[in-house]
Amino acid sequence: MKIHHEGTAFLVAAGLFLSFLCLYVYLVVEQRWPFWLAVVVSVVLLGIAFNFYRSPRRIYGKPTDGLVLASADGHIVAIEEVDEPEVLGGKCLMISTFMSLFNVHAQWVPVAGEVTYVRHHRGNVYAAYVPKSSTENERSTVEIVTSEGHHIVVRQIAGAMARRIETYLKEGERCEIDDQLGFIKLGSRVDIFLPLGSKPLVDLDEPVTGNVTVLAELPPRKSCK
Structure with a gap:
């Protein structure tokens, strides 16, 4: 899946932020369920963002007169x-x-x-x-x-x-x-x-x-x- 160039910087920043957030939860919270919750939420949010910024290559390939x-x-x-x-x-x-x-x-x-x-x-x-x-x-x-x-x-x-x-x-x-x-x-x-x-x-x-x-x-x- 190709990502539109308008979303590259945002996706990189969001990925880094969510990764550090998950790492922080893992290191600070003794129980493991908050960490896994953070991972699931992060994956869902990144999935939505990737879906939003996808850039499909489309060629019409037919006559368009009129x-x-x-x-x-x-x-x-x-x-x-x-x-x-x-x-x-x-x-x-x-x-x-x-x-x-x-x-x-x-x-x-x-x-x-x-x-x-x-x-x-x-x-x-x-x-x-x-x-x-x-x-x-x-x-x-x-x-x-x-x-x-x-x-x-x-x-x-x-x-x-x-x-x-x-x-x-x-x-x-x-x-x-x-x-x-x-x-x-x-x-x-x-x-x-x-x-x-x-x-x-x-x-x-x-x-x-x-x-x-x-x-x-x-x-x-x-x-x-």
Whole structure:
């Protein structure tokens, strides 16, 4: 299992701390059950951390013309028409994926194209499944323009437990399917804004897998912005 580079330092520090904690309990406490309890708890905590920071290598390997792939692992919490004032300045279709603590927290590029906008905003710490988290929480917004002229916006949103958002894309560069878009630490959410006329291919509460599940089909021509 490959570990994401965002988690390397944390996992090393956590492993050392828990090892010293277990050693301390072993040397100080005469009874052995507290030591074994500390070992079990440490193994469970490290297992959760390794699961969180795992970084699976995913290659879509199929034609993606006119398709939008899931950017994150999780389940669908919203499919609705909304206003997106920051970038698109109008109504679009939003598809939102909520990531729990047990999901992979890397994000992938949902469409190939040119990166035309990248902004990070500080904000509140509402639970990521709450609708207002999309506009009020700490977040990072990326716009990608496809070769067909569709403007796609991806928004990484920090949840109540998240403390850091990393976005790897830069304005002016080209991104491709299979590229990683970024990483959010702890519970979080990803909103994808699509042109009106896009056809959702997922349902509410459906589990999705980043760079694997097809979220939607884009309209034949751009209809937003």
